[in-house]
Structures are given as structure tokens and as C-alpha cells.
Amino acid sequence: ETGVTQSPTHLIKTRGQQVTLRCSSQSGHNTVSWYQQALGQGPQFIFQYYREEENGRGNFPPRFSGLQFPNYSSELNVNALELDDSALYLCASSSGLAGGLEQYFGPGTRLTVT
Amino acid sequence: EDQVTQSPEALRLQEGESSSLNCSYTVSGLRGLFWYRQDPGKGPEFLFTLYSAGEEKEKERLKATLTKKESFLHITAPKPEDSATYLCAVVSGSARQLTFGSGTQLTVLP
Numbered sequence: 001e002t003g004v005t006q007s008p009t010h011l012i013k014t015r016g017q018q019v020t021l022r023c024s025s026q027s028g029h030n031t032v033s034w035y036q037q038a039l040g041q042g043p044q045f046i047f048q049y050y051r052e053e054e055n056g057r058g059n060f061p062p063r064f065s066g067l068q069f070p071n072y073s074s075e076l077n078v079n080a081l082e083l084d085d086s087a088l089y090l091c092a093s094s095s096g097l098a099g100g101l102e103q104y105f106g107p108g109t110r111l112t113v114t
Numbered sequence: 115e116d117q118v119t120q121s122p123e124a125l126r127l128q129e130g131e132s133s134s135l136n137c138s139y140t141v142s143g144l145r146g147l148f149w150y151r152q153d154p155g156k157g158p159e160f161l162f163t164l165y166s167a168g169e170e171k172e173k174e175r176l177k178a179t180l181t182k183k184e185s186f187l188h189i190t191a192p193k194p195e196d197s198a199t200y201l202c203a204v205v206s207g208s209a210r211q212l213t214f215g216s217g218t219q220l221t222v223l224p
Contacts (some may be wrong), residue, residue, distance in 0.1 A: 004157075006157075033211060040216070041216055042118075042201055042214030042216050043201075043212070043214050044214070045212065048210075048211060056210075058211065088155075090158070092212075094210075101148075101163060102148070102160055103148075103160075103212060104160055105158045105159070105160075106157050107156055108156065108157045110155070
């Protein structure tokens with residue numbers, strides 16, 4: 001069974017730029033959730049995709065957007081980067097609304113905005 | 115709004131010294147409470163799901179319990195490899211998103 005993978009591992013961007021982060025879900029999972037984790041804090045929910053549709057969103061501005069593809073992989077896009085966007089971005093997959101509640105996380109992408 | 119508070123923020127134990135981590139929660143209609151382990155710079159690793167008050171789950175030196183207001187993660191005779199940040203989360207909403215606490219950073223000294 002293949003676990004959740006994310007790319008890239010690390011990324012450095014300049015304020016105002018745009019970034020795309022990628023996630024491949026665990027095999028058999030059709031739901032992907034994205035979380036932002038600032039240093040010393042717990043992860044915060046950004047949004048979730050279920051069968052290619054957004055299925056819930058946390059308290060993040062519209063410059064955070066996403067996509068899910070037919071193979072259930074997902075992208076997180078952030079426009080107009082701000083210094084406060086520096087964080088560990090985590091992707092988690094789960095088996096969807098008809099399955100268990102457990103979410104399994106990838107290793108994360110460390111984004112640094114300078 | 116769901117809230118999760120973990121205590122203590124940090125805990126240092128000697129190898130073999132048992133202790134407990136606390137997770138207090140406020141949620142309208144608990145659907146599940148989760149414990150994760152997170153090593154520095156890595157993603158959280160799933161440990162346990164608890165669904166109802168009175169439920170207990172065990173894995174090696176870890177035991178998680180749940181009441182109507184809080185959960186405890188008991189660590190029996192810890193080893194240095196148990197050093198990590200332990201995160202508690204509750205699930206809610208139609209998206210079944212996780213609401214996390216800030217974690218307890220556990221250090222086990224040899």
C-alpha cells in the first residue's frame with residue numbers, strides 16, 4: 001500500500017509570488033485535505049476535496065485555492081504570497097464520506113517566504 | 115466553534131518514568147477524537163481514534179482514554195524513541211475536518 005506523498009519537500013519563494021504544492025493520496029482514498037502548520041502550532045484546516053469538488057473550507061482567504069484530479073491527487077495553489085504563509089503544508093488523505101474518519105498525512109512541504 | 119487544548123506544552127521524562135498527556139475539548143457532537151505523533155519536520159503519524167466516552171485503545175507503551183470532556187494519552191515506561199510532539203484532534207463538520215490542539219512536546223532522557 002502506497003502512503004501519501006508530497007512534492008516538493010522544501011520551497012523558498014519571494015513575497016508576492018505564486019506557488020503550487022502537490023499531493024498524491026494513499027491508494028484507495030478519494031478524499032484529500034490540506035492543512036497549514038506554523039512552527040510550534042497544530043495543523044490548521046485549509047480545505048478538502050472529495051471526488052474533484054471542494055467539500056469544505058477553513059478560515060483561509062481566496063488566494064488559497066486547490067484542485068483534485070481524477071486519480072485523486074491534488075494541488076494547493078497560493079497566490080500573492082505573504083511572509084505569514086511560511087509554514088509546513090500538510091496533505092492528508094482519507095477514504096471519504098462513506099469510510100472511516102481517519103486521515104493519513106504526508107511528509108509535508110516546508111514553504112519559506114522571504 | 116470546536117476547541118482543543120493540550121497540556122502540558124512540554125514534558126521531560128527520564129527513561130522508564132510513566133506519565134500522562136491531557137487533551138481537553140469543546141465540540142458540538144463529538145464524532146471522533148484522534149491522537150497523532152509528529153517528529154520534527156515530518157507529517158503527523160496516526161496513533162488512535164476514540165469514538166465514545168469510556169473507550170480505551172492501546173499500542174505498545176501508549177494507552178489512550180476518553181471521557182466526555184477530555185482524553186488522556188498514558189505513556190508507560192517511555193524510551194528515548196518515544197520523544198516527539200503528540201497532537202490531539204477532534205473531527206467535526208460535513209467535511210469531517212480535524213481541529214488540532216497545539217501539541218505536547220515530549221522528551222524522554224536516557
